[in-house]
Amino acid sequence: MPSSPPKPSKSKRLTKRRAKNRPPLLFCRRLKSKTNCVIIYKKRRVSIPDTELQYYCFLFCKYCTQPDRSLRAKALAKEYGIGGHSHDFLDGSRGFVNHDWKGLEFDHYPDHQKITLKWAQVEKYIDLMIQSDRYLTDEEKEQRTARQEAERQLPMLDVTVAAEYTALKEQYPNTLVGFELNGNYLFYDKDAVAVERILRTNLLSQENVLGKVKVTGFPSEQWAAESKKLWAAGNNVYLAGLSEDGSHHQTKYLREADYLPIGSIIKLDGQDFRVEHVNFTFKSVSLQDMELTKNRLPIFRNEHLPHIRELYEEQQAAAIDLVPEKEVSYKVGDEVVVDLPTRTIEGTVGYIGDTDVRIDTSAHGQSWDNEVINKRQFEDGLRQVEAQLSDEKLDELPISTVMDGKVQTFPDAAALDEALNTESAPEPAGNFHITDDHLGVLF
Numbered sequence: 001m002p003s004s005p006p007k008p009s010k011s012k013r014l015t016k017r018r019a020k021n022r023p024p025l026l027f028c029r030r031l032k033s034k035t036n037c038v039i040i041y042k043k044r045r046v047s048i049p050d051t052e053l054q055y056y057c058f059l060f061c062k063y064c065t066q067p068d069r070s071l072r073a074k075a076l077a078k079e080y081g082i083g084g085h086s087h088d089f090l091d092g093s094r095g096f097v098n099h100d101w102k103g104l105e106f107d108h109y110p111d112h113q114k115i116t117l118k119w120a121q122v123e124k125y126i127d128l129m130i131q132s133d134r135y136l137t138d139e140e141k142e143q144r145t146a147r148q149e150a151e152r153q154l155p156m157l158d159v160t161v162a163a164e165y166t167a168l169k170e171q172y173p174n175t176l177v178g179f180e181l182n183g184n185y186l187f188y189d190k191d192a193v194a195v196e197r198i199l200r201t202n203l204l205s206q207e208n209v210l211g212k213v214k215v216t217g218f219p220s221e222q223w224a225a226e227s228k229k230l231w232a233a234g235n236n237v238y239l240a241g242l243s244e245d246g247s248h249h250q251t252k253y254l255r256e257a258d259y260l261p262i263g264s265i266i267k268l269d270g271q272d273f274r275v276e277h278v279n280f281t282f283k284s285v286s287l288q289d290m291e292l293t294k295n296r297l298p299i300f301r302n303e304h305l306p307h308i309r310e311l312y313e314e315q316q317a318a319a320i321d322l323v324p325e326k327e328v329s330y331k332v333g334d335e336v337v338v339d340l341p342t343r344t345i346e347g348t349v350g351y352i353g354d355t356d357v358r359i360d361t362s363a364h365g366q367s368w369d370n371e372v373i374n375k376r377q378f379e380d381g382l383r384q385v386e387a388q389l390s391d392e393k394l395d396e397l398p399i400s401t402v403m404d405g406k407v408q409t410f411p412d413a414a415a416l417d418e419a420l421n422t423e424s425a426p427e428p429a430g431n432f433h434i435t436d437d438h439l440g441v442l443f
Contacts, residue, residue, distance in 0.1 A: 019337050031138055047365045069127070073119040154180040164210040164248055168240055171369075174238035176219065178227070180248065185226075185239055186217040198233050199226060222384075227252055231259055232309070234280025249358070250370050260285065260309055268303070275308075276300060296415070306317060326380045338381035340371070345371050345381070 077100075085104065095108040095433040103118040129135040136144065165179050165188070176194060178185035187195045192214040192389040196203040201216045218226045225237055230237045231254040241251035264275045268285065273287035292299045309385065328337060330349055336359065338345040347361035350370060357378040362369030373381075 027395075030398065037167060042393060053063055069123060071122070073123040076123055077103075077119045080104075128217055141191060147202065147204065154204060154206050155186075156206075157181075157208045157210065160211055165240075166210075168238065168248075172236070172238045175238050176230055177240045178237070180221070180242040180251070181219050185220055186215055186219045189213040192216040194235070195230065198230055198235075229256060230254075231256070232306070234259075234278075237336070248373050252372060260305070262313055264312060265290070266311055267307055268308075268311065273301070278305065294412075328379050330382065336382065338378055339382050340373075340377070345373070347371065356397055365419070 050282050066221070080099040082100045082153075084096060087095045087097040089095060089108065093108060095106055098107070103116060104122060106115040106117075107113075107218045108115070126135070138412065159179075161179075165177070167178070168177050169175075174391050175186060176191045178187055178191075178195075188210060192203060195201065196216045198213075199216075199218065201218060204215045206213060206215045220241075227237050227239055234256055235254075236252040237252070238252075239251040240248040243249050247412045260274055260275055260278050262278070266273045266275060272289055272290040274293075275285060277286040285303050285305050285306070287301050288302055289297075289301070290300045305421070330351060330352075332349050334349045336345075336349055338359065345359055345361065347359040347370070349357065350360040351358035353375070355375055356372050357375050359371045359373070359378075360369070361371055
Protein backbone atom coordinates (compact mmCIF):
# COMPACT_ATOMS: atom_id res chain seq x y z
CA MET A 1 0.00 0.00 0.00
CA PRO A 2 1.27 3.43 -0.81
CA SER A 3 2.00 5.38 2.32
CA SER A 4 -0.05 8.49 3.03
CA PRO A 5 1.74 11.81 2.79
CA PRO A 6 3.18 12.96 6.12
CA LYS A 7 1.05 15.40 8.10
CA PRO A 8 2.49 18.85 8.62
CA SER A 9 3.75 19.59 12.07
CA LYS A 10 1.51 21.31 14.59
CA SER A 11 3.43 24.55 14.32
CA LYS A 12 3.09 24.56 10.53
CA ARG A 13 -0.62 23.81 10.74
CA LEU A 14 -1.11 26.74 13.15
CA THR A 15 0.94 29.04 10.94
CA LYS A 16 -1.10 28.08 7.90
CA ARG A 17 -4.39 28.55 9.78
CA ARG A 18 -3.35 31.95 11.10
CA ALA A 19 -2.25 33.06 7.66
CA LYS A 20 -5.64 32.10 6.27
CA ASN A 21 -7.70 33.71 9.03
CA ARG A 22 -5.49 35.88 11.19
CA PRO A 23 -7.22 36.78 14.47
CA PRO A 24 -7.55 40.50 15.09
CA LEU A 25 -5.73 42.36 17.81
CA LEU A 26 -7.82 43.36 20.80
CA PHE A 27 -7.12 45.95 23.45
CA CYS A 28 -8.77 48.61 25.62
CA ARG A 29 -8.92 52.26 24.71
CA ARG A 30 -10.25 55.05 26.93
CA LEU A 31 -12.35 57.66 25.16
CA LYS A 32 -14.19 60.21 27.29
CA SER A 33 -14.11 57.85 30.28
CA LYS A 34 -15.75 55.07 28.32
CA THR A 35 -14.39 51.58 27.71
CA ASN A 36 -14.45 50.39 24.12
CA CYS A 37 -13.74 46.93 22.82
CA VAL A 38 -11.34 47.89 20.01
CA ILE A 39 -10.63 45.47 17.19
CA ILE A 40 -8.12 45.84 14.37
CA TYR A 41 -9.92 43.94 11.65
CA LYS A 42 -8.89 44.02 8.01
CA LYS A 43 -6.82 47.16 8.70
CA ARG A 44 -9.75 49.04 10.14
CA ARG A 45 -10.23 49.96 13.78
CA VAL A 46 -13.64 48.86 15.06
CA SER A 47 -14.93 49.64 18.55
CA ILE A 48 -17.87 48.04 20.32
CA PRO A 49 -19.28 50.45 22.96
CA ASP A 50 -19.15 49.25 26.54
CA THR A 51 -22.81 50.08 27.08
CA GLU A 52 -23.69 47.19 24.79
CA LEU A 53 -21.26 44.83 26.49
CA GLN A 54 -22.26 45.27 30.12
CA TYR A 55 -24.75 42.43 29.92
CA TYR A 56 -22.13 40.17 28.40
CA CYS A 57 -19.62 41.20 31.06
CA PHE A 58 -22.17 40.06 33.61
CA LEU A 59 -22.32 36.68 31.87
CA PHE A 60 -18.57 36.39 32.27
CA CYS A 61 -18.59 37.47 35.92
CA LYS A 62 -16.65 35.20 38.27
CA TYR A 63 -14.63 33.75 35.40
CA CYS A 64 -17.16 32.45 32.96
CA THR A 65 -20.06 31.00 34.89
CA GLN A 66 -21.22 29.65 31.54
CA PRO A 67 -18.39 27.42 30.27
CA ASP A 68 -20.02 26.64 26.92
CA ARG A 69 -18.67 29.27 24.50
CA SER A 70 -21.33 28.55 21.89
CA LEU A 71 -24.02 29.35 24.47
CA ARG A 72 -22.22 32.62 25.22
CA ALA A 73 -22.33 33.53 21.54
CA LYS A 74 -26.04 32.67 21.45
CA ALA A 75 -26.59 34.85 24.53
CA LEU A 76 -24.93 37.74 22.71
CA ALA A 77 -27.14 37.26 19.65
CA LYS A 78 -30.24 37.13 21.84
CA GLU A 79 -29.22 40.24 23.79
CA TYR A 80 -28.54 42.29 20.66
CA GLY A 81 -31.52 41.03 18.68
CA ILE A 82 -32.21 42.52 15.26
CA GLY A 83 -31.55 46.21 14.71
CA GLY A 84 -28.89 48.82 14.10
CA HIS A 85 -27.60 52.27 15.00
CA SER A 86 -25.10 54.90 13.94
CA HIS A 87 -21.49 54.29 15.00
CA ASP A 88 -18.39 56.42 15.58
CA PHE A 89 -15.07 54.81 14.65
CA LEU A 90 -11.96 55.54 16.68
CA ASP A 91 -10.36 57.50 13.84
CA GLY A 92 -13.22 60.01 14.00
CA SER A 93 -15.08 58.71 10.96
CA ARG A 94 -18.69 57.66 11.11
CA GLY A 95 -20.71 54.67 9.99
CA PHE A 96 -23.51 52.34 10.87
CA VAL A 97 -23.66 48.98 12.61
CA ASN A 98 -26.33 46.34 11.96
CA HIS A 99 -26.86 43.29 14.14
CA ASP A 100 -28.92 40.16 13.69
CA TRP A 101 -28.64 36.46 14.55
CA LYS A 102 -25.52 36.16 12.38
CA GLY A 103 -23.39 38.84 14.02
CA LEU A 104 -22.30 42.48 13.73
CA GLU A 105 -21.88 44.24 10.39
CA PHE A 106 -20.03 47.59 10.40
CA ASP A 107 -20.66 49.91 7.45
CA HIS A 108 -17.98 52.63 7.13
CA TYR A 109 -18.89 56.01 5.61
CA PRO A 110 -18.41 57.35 2.99
CA ASP A 111 -16.80 54.41 1.15
CA HIS A 112 -19.33 51.93 2.61
CA GLN A 113 -16.64 49.38 3.31
CA LYS A 114 -18.29 46.63 5.34
CA ILE A 115 -16.76 44.57 8.14
CA THR A 116 -18.62 41.54 9.49
CA LEU A 117 -17.97 39.86 12.82
CA LYS A 118 -19.77 36.66 13.75
CA TRP A 119 -20.98 36.29 17.30
CA ALA A 120 -18.42 33.56 17.93
CA GLN A 121 -15.68 36.06 17.05
CA VAL A 122 -17.17 38.78 19.23
CA GLU A 123 -17.47 36.27 22.09
CA LYS A 124 -13.81 35.36 21.73
CA TYR A 125 -12.66 38.99 21.77
CA ILE A 126 -14.70 39.88 24.85
CA ASP A 127 -13.59 36.72 26.62
CA LEU A 128 -9.96 37.67 26.00
CA MET A 129 -10.50 41.12 27.52
CA ILE A 130 -12.23 39.77 30.61
CA GLN A 131 -9.80 36.89 31.19
CA SER A 132 -6.83 39.25 30.88
CA ASP A 133 -8.51 41.73 33.27
CA ARG A 134 -8.53 44.51 30.69
CA TYR A 135 -12.25 45.10 30.35
CA LEU A 136 -13.11 47.01 33.52
CA THR A 137 -11.27 50.07 34.81
CA ASP A 138 -10.36 50.40 38.47
CA GLU A 139 -13.33 52.71 38.92
CA GLU A 140 -15.68 50.21 37.28
CA LYS A 141 -14.28 47.43 39.46
CA GLU A 142 -15.04 49.52 42.52
CA GLN A 143 -18.57 50.07 41.25
CA ARG A 144 -18.99 46.34 40.70
CA THR A 145 -17.73 45.64 44.23
CA ALA A 146 -20.15 48.22 45.62
CA ARG A 147 -22.98 46.64 43.64
CA GLN A 148 -22.17 43.19 44.99
CA GLU A 149 -22.04 44.61 48.51
CA ALA A 150 -25.41 46.31 47.99
CA GLU A 151 -26.90 43.01 46.87
CA ARG A 152 -25.55 41.30 50.00
CA GLN A 153 -27.19 43.98 52.17
CA LEU A 154 -30.62 43.65 50.54
CA PRO A 155 -33.19 42.54 53.14
CA MET A 156 -34.34 39.02 52.45
CA LEU A 157 -37.99 38.22 51.96
CA ASP A 158 -39.03 35.45 54.34
CA VAL A 159 -42.09 33.29 53.73
CA THR A 160 -44.44 35.48 55.79
CA VAL A 161 -43.36 38.78 54.25
CA ALA A 162 -43.31 37.27 50.75
CA ALA A 163 -46.89 36.05 51.23
CA GLU A 164 -47.96 39.57 52.20
CA TYR A 165 -46.20 41.02 49.14
CA THR A 166 -47.73 38.39 46.82
CA ALA A 167 -51.20 39.14 48.21
CA LEU A 168 -50.68 42.82 47.43
CA LYS A 169 -49.61 42.06 43.86
CA GLU A 170 -52.71 39.94 43.36
CA GLN A 171 -54.94 42.62 44.87
CA TYR A 172 -53.39 45.40 42.78
CA PRO A 173 -52.62 43.99 39.31
CA ASN A 174 -50.91 46.19 36.74
CA THR A 175 -49.53 48.27 39.61
CA LEU A 176 -45.98 49.09 40.69
CA VAL A 177 -45.92 47.84 44.27
CA GLY A 178 -43.25 49.31 46.53
CA PHE A 179 -42.67 47.28 49.70
CA GLU A 180 -40.95 49.01 52.62
CA LEU A 181 -38.09 47.06 54.20
CA ASN A 182 -35.06 48.37 56.11
CA GLY A 183 -35.79 52.02 55.35
CA ASN A 184 -36.35 51.59 51.60
CA TYR A 185 -39.31 51.02 49.32
CA LEU A 186 -38.29 47.99 47.27
CA PHE A 187 -39.72 46.86 43.93
CA TYR A 188 -39.28 43.33 42.61
CA ASP A 189 -39.12 41.53 39.28
CA LYS A 190 -40.85 43.37 36.39
CA ASP A 191 -41.79 46.25 38.70
CA ALA A 192 -38.09 46.74 39.44
CA VAL A 193 -37.20 46.90 35.75
CA ALA A 194 -39.91 49.52 35.12
CA VAL A 195 -38.86 51.62 38.12
CA GLU A 196 -35.17 51.49 37.13
CA ARG A 197 -36.02 52.69 33.64
CA ILE A 198 -37.91 55.73 34.98
CA LEU A 199 -35.87 56.69 38.04
CA ARG A 200 -32.44 55.50 36.77
CA THR A 201 -31.79 53.64 40.02
CA ASN A 202 -29.42 50.70 40.46
CA LEU A 203 -30.95 47.41 39.34
CA LEU A 204 -29.78 44.65 41.68
CA SER A 205 -30.41 40.90 41.74
CA GLN A 206 -31.56 38.68 44.58
CA GLU A 207 -32.52 35.04 44.95
CA ASN A 208 -35.34 34.68 47.47
CA VAL A 209 -38.64 32.82 47.87
CA LEU A 210 -39.92 34.64 44.77
CA GLY A 211 -37.07 33.13 42.75
CA LYS A 212 -34.13 34.94 41.21
CA VAL A 213 -35.52 38.43 40.68
CA LYS A 214 -34.39 41.98 39.98
CA VAL A 215 -34.67 44.48 42.82
CA THR A 216 -34.52 48.27 42.98
CA GLY A 217 -36.03 51.03 45.08
CA PHE A 218 -35.51 54.33 46.87
CA PRO A 219 -35.17 55.57 50.49
CA SER A 220 -38.44 55.73 52.40
CA GLU A 221 -38.14 59.47 53.08
CA GLN A 222 -38.17 60.13 49.30
CA TRP A 223 -41.45 58.33 48.68
CA ALA A 224 -43.51 61.46 47.87
CA ALA A 225 -41.24 62.77 45.10
CA GLU A 226 -40.26 59.39 43.65
CA SER A 227 -43.77 57.95 43.55
CA LYS A 228 -44.99 61.07 41.75
CA LYS A 229 -42.36 60.51 39.04
CA LEU A 230 -43.58 56.94 38.56
CA TRP A 231 -47.18 58.19 38.51
CA ALA A 232 -46.38 60.88 35.93
CA ALA A 233 -44.99 58.17 33.64
CA GLY A 234 -48.45 56.59 33.43
CA ASN A 235 -48.29 53.95 36.17
CA ASN A 236 -50.50 52.84 39.00
CA VAL A 237 -48.30 53.06 42.11
CA TYR A 238 -48.94 51.41 45.47
CA LEU A 239 -46.57 51.99 48.39
CA ALA A 240 -46.89 49.61 51.33
CA GLY A 241 -45.36 51.19 54.43
CA LEU A 242 -43.92 49.16 57.31
CA SER A 243 -45.94 49.22 60.53
CA GLU A 244 -44.53 48.84 64.03
CA ASP A 245 -45.84 45.27 64.29
CA GLY A 246 -43.97 44.26 61.12
CA SER A 247 -47.04 44.21 58.89
CA HIS A 248 -47.59 46.65 56.04
CA HIS A 249 -50.18 49.36 55.46
CA GLN A 250 -50.97 51.64 52.55
CA THR A 251 -48.77 54.71 52.45
CA LYS A 252 -49.98 55.92 49.07
CA TYR A 253 -52.01 54.56 46.18
CA LEU A 254 -51.76 56.60 42.98
CA ARG A 255 -53.99 55.59 40.09
CA GLU A 256 -53.02 56.34 36.53
CA ALA A 257 -56.60 57.48 35.81
CA ASP A 258 -56.37 60.13 38.55
CA TYR A 259 -53.29 61.85 37.14
CA LEU A 260 -55.44 63.77 34.66
CA PRO A 261 -59.00 62.40 34.82
CA ILE A 262 -60.83 61.95 31.54
CA GLY A 263 -63.69 64.43 31.36
CA SER A 264 -61.98 67.08 33.47
CA ILE A 265 -62.55 70.67 32.32
CA ILE A 266 -59.35 72.67 31.80
CA LYS A 267 -59.45 76.42 31.23
CA LEU A 268 -56.87 77.23 28.56
CA ASP A 269 -56.46 80.55 26.73
CA GLY A 270 -59.69 81.76 28.29
CA GLN A 271 -61.73 78.80 26.98
CA ASP A 272 -62.97 75.57 28.49
CA PHE A 273 -61.55 72.30 27.18
CA ARG A 274 -62.55 68.76 28.11
CA VAL A 275 -59.85 66.10 28.60
CA GLU A 276 -60.59 63.39 26.02
CA HIS A 277 -57.42 61.26 26.00
CA VAL A 278 -54.09 61.13 27.81
CA ASN A 279 -51.03 59.64 26.09
CA PHE A 280 -48.29 59.03 28.65
CA THR A 281 -45.92 57.61 26.05
CA PHE A 282 -45.81 60.83 24.04
CA LYS A 283 -46.60 63.10 27.01
CA SER A 284 -49.60 64.57 25.22
CA VAL A 285 -53.25 65.32 25.98
CA SER A 286 -56.17 65.49 23.56
CA LEU A 287 -58.55 68.33 24.50
CA GLN A 288 -62.02 69.05 23.14
CA ASP A 289 -63.13 72.66 22.70
CA MET A 290 -66.38 72.92 24.66
CA GLU A 291 -67.58 76.15 23.03
CA LEU A 292 -67.29 74.69 19.54
CA THR A 293 -68.86 71.43 20.71
CA LYS A 294 -72.02 73.33 21.65
CA ASN A 295 -72.21 74.40 18.00
CA ARG A 296 -71.81 70.77 16.91
CA LEU A 297 -68.18 71.29 15.89
CA PRO A 298 -66.16 68.69 17.86
CA ILE A 299 -62.72 70.29 17.46
CA PHE A 300 -59.74 68.79 19.30
CA ARG A 301 -56.25 70.02 20.05
CA ASN A 302 -53.15 68.35 21.49
CA GLU A 303 -51.18 69.84 24.37
CA HIS A 304 -48.11 68.89 26.40
CA LEU A 305 -49.15 66.64 29.30
CA PRO A 306 -46.95 68.18 32.06
CA HIS A 307 -48.30 71.65 31.21
CA ILE A 308 -51.94 70.56 31.36
CA ARG A 309 -51.31 68.62 34.57
CA GLU A 310 -49.86 71.80 36.11
CA LEU A 311 -52.92 73.79 35.02
CA TYR A 312 -55.16 71.07 36.44
CA GLU A 313 -53.44 71.26 39.84
CA GLU A 314 -53.64 75.05 39.90
CA GLN A 315 -57.31 75.12 38.95
CA GLN A 316 -58.19 72.41 41.49
CA ALA A 317 -56.43 74.39 44.22
CA ALA A 318 -58.16 77.62 43.14
CA ALA A 319 -61.57 75.93 43.17
CA ILE A 320 -60.99 74.71 46.72
CA ASP A 321 -59.89 78.17 47.87
CA LEU A 322 -63.08 79.75 46.51
CA VAL A 323 -65.33 77.48 48.53
CA PRO A 324 -65.91 78.63 52.11
CA GLU A 325 -64.88 75.93 54.49
CA LYS A 326 -67.32 74.55 56.98
CA GLU A 327 -66.28 72.81 60.13
CA VAL A 328 -66.15 69.05 60.02
CA SER A 329 -65.70 66.84 63.03
CA TYR A 330 -64.47 63.27 63.00
CA LYS A 331 -62.48 60.89 65.17
CA VAL A 332 -60.84 57.47 65.00
CA GLY A 333 -63.51 54.80 64.69
CA ASP A 334 -66.02 56.93 62.80
CA GLU A 335 -67.71 55.41 59.76
CA VAL A 336 -67.17 57.81 56.87
CA VAL A 337 -68.00 58.20 53.18
CA VAL A 338 -65.54 60.45 51.35
CA ASP A 339 -66.46 61.77 47.89
CA LEU A 340 -63.37 62.34 45.74
CA PRO A 341 -63.34 63.60 42.12
CA THR A 342 -62.72 60.11 40.69
CA ARG A 343 -64.02 57.70 43.34
CA THR A 344 -65.83 57.34 46.66
CA ILE A 345 -64.13 55.83 49.72
CA GLU A 346 -66.17 54.13 52.44
CA GLY A 347 -64.71 52.81 55.66
CA THR A 348 -63.63 53.52 59.20
CA VAL A 349 -61.23 56.25 60.29
CA GLY A 350 -58.21 54.31 61.51
CA TYR A 351 -55.61 57.03 62.04
CA ILE A 352 -55.53 60.84 62.05
CA GLY A 353 -52.16 62.51 61.54
CA ASP A 354 -51.01 66.07 61.00
CA THR A 355 -51.17 65.79 57.21
CA ASP A 356 -52.83 62.43 56.42
CA VAL A 357 -55.85 60.38 57.42
CA ARG A 358 -56.07 56.60 57.11
CA ILE A 359 -59.40 55.02 56.23
CA ASP A 360 -59.65 51.28 56.90
CA THR A 361 -61.72 49.79 54.08
CA SER A 362 -61.18 46.08 54.72
CA ALA A 363 -64.09 43.88 55.69
CA HIS A 364 -61.66 41.11 56.67
CA GLY A 365 -59.16 43.05 58.74
CA GLN A 366 -56.09 42.98 56.45
CA SER A 367 -53.67 45.66 57.57
CA TRP A 368 -52.90 46.74 54.03
CA ASP A 369 -56.55 47.12 52.97
CA ASN A 370 -56.88 50.85 53.61
CA GLU A 371 -56.66 54.26 52.01
CA VAL A 372 -54.29 56.99 53.20
CA ILE A 373 -55.23 60.39 51.78
CA ASN A 374 -54.24 63.97 52.39
CA LYS A 375 -56.04 65.46 55.39
CA ARG A 376 -57.22 68.49 53.42
CA GLN A 377 -58.51 66.25 50.64
CA PHE A 378 -60.25 64.05 53.22
CA GLU A 379 -62.04 66.99 54.85
CA ASP A 380 -63.00 68.46 51.48
CA GLY A 381 -64.47 65.09 50.57
CA LEU A 382 -66.52 65.08 53.76
CA ARG A 383 -67.79 68.58 52.99
CA GLN A 384 -68.76 67.37 49.51
CA VAL A 385 -67.29 70.48 47.92
CA GLU A 386 -68.70 69.70 44.53
CA ALA A 387 -72.46 70.00 44.88
CA GLN A 388 -74.54 67.40 43.11
CA LEU A 389 -75.95 68.75 39.84
CA SER A 390 -79.69 68.64 39.24
CA ASP A 391 -81.11 66.73 36.31
CA GLU A 392 -81.80 70.03 34.54
CA LYS A 393 -78.16 71.09 34.89
CA LEU A 394 -76.94 67.70 33.70
CA ASP A 395 -79.14 67.97 30.60
CA GLU A 396 -77.36 71.21 29.67
CA LEU A 397 -73.91 69.56 29.57
CA PRO A 398 -72.38 68.05 26.39
CA ILE A 399 -73.14 64.34 25.99
CA SER A 400 -71.64 61.61 23.78
CA THR A 401 -73.21 58.43 22.43
CA VAL A 402 -72.65 55.80 19.74
CA MET A 403 -74.68 56.26 16.57
CA ASP A 404 -74.17 54.35 13.35
CA GLY A 405 -71.10 52.69 14.85
CA LYS A 406 -69.36 56.00 15.64
CA VAL A 407 -69.02 58.09 18.80
CA GLN A 408 -70.84 61.40 18.34
CA THR A 409 -70.88 64.33 20.80
CA PHE A 410 -73.89 66.62 21.17
CA PRO A 411 -74.00 70.01 22.95
CA ASP A 412 -76.81 68.91 25.30
CA ALA A 413 -79.41 66.22 25.95
CA ALA A 414 -82.03 67.99 23.82
CA ALA A 415 -79.80 67.83 20.74
CA LEU A 416 -79.21 64.13 21.36
CA ASP A 417 -82.94 63.43 21.69
CA GLU A 418 -83.58 65.32 18.47
CA ALA A 419 -80.97 63.26 16.62
CA LEU A 420 -82.31 59.99 18.02
CA ASN A 421 -85.93 60.81 17.21
CA THR A 422 -85.30 62.16 13.74
CA GLU A 423 -86.46 59.61 11.19
CA SER A 424 -84.37 59.31 8.08
CA ALA A 425 -86.20 60.66 5.06
CA PRO A 426 -87.22 57.98 2.53
CA GLU A 427 -85.12 57.74 -0.57
CA PRO A 428 -86.82 59.32 -3.62
CA ALA A 429 -88.38 56.71 -5.86
CA GLY A 430 -87.49 56.47 -9.52
CA ASN A 431 -89.92 57.66 -12.19
CA PHE A 432 -92.21 54.94 -13.45
CA HIS A 433 -95.38 54.59 -15.54
CA ILE A 434 -97.91 51.80 -15.31
CA THR A 435 -99.65 50.79 -18.52
CA ASP A 436 -102.24 48.20 -19.25
CA ASP A 437 -99.77 46.28 -21.40
CA HIS A 438 -96.74 46.45 -19.06
CA LEU A 439 -97.84 46.57 -15.45
CA GLY A 440 -95.10 47.51 -13.05
CA VAL A 441 -92.35 48.21 -15.64
CA LEU A 442 -89.91 50.88 -14.43
CA PHE A 443 -88.84 53.63 -16.86
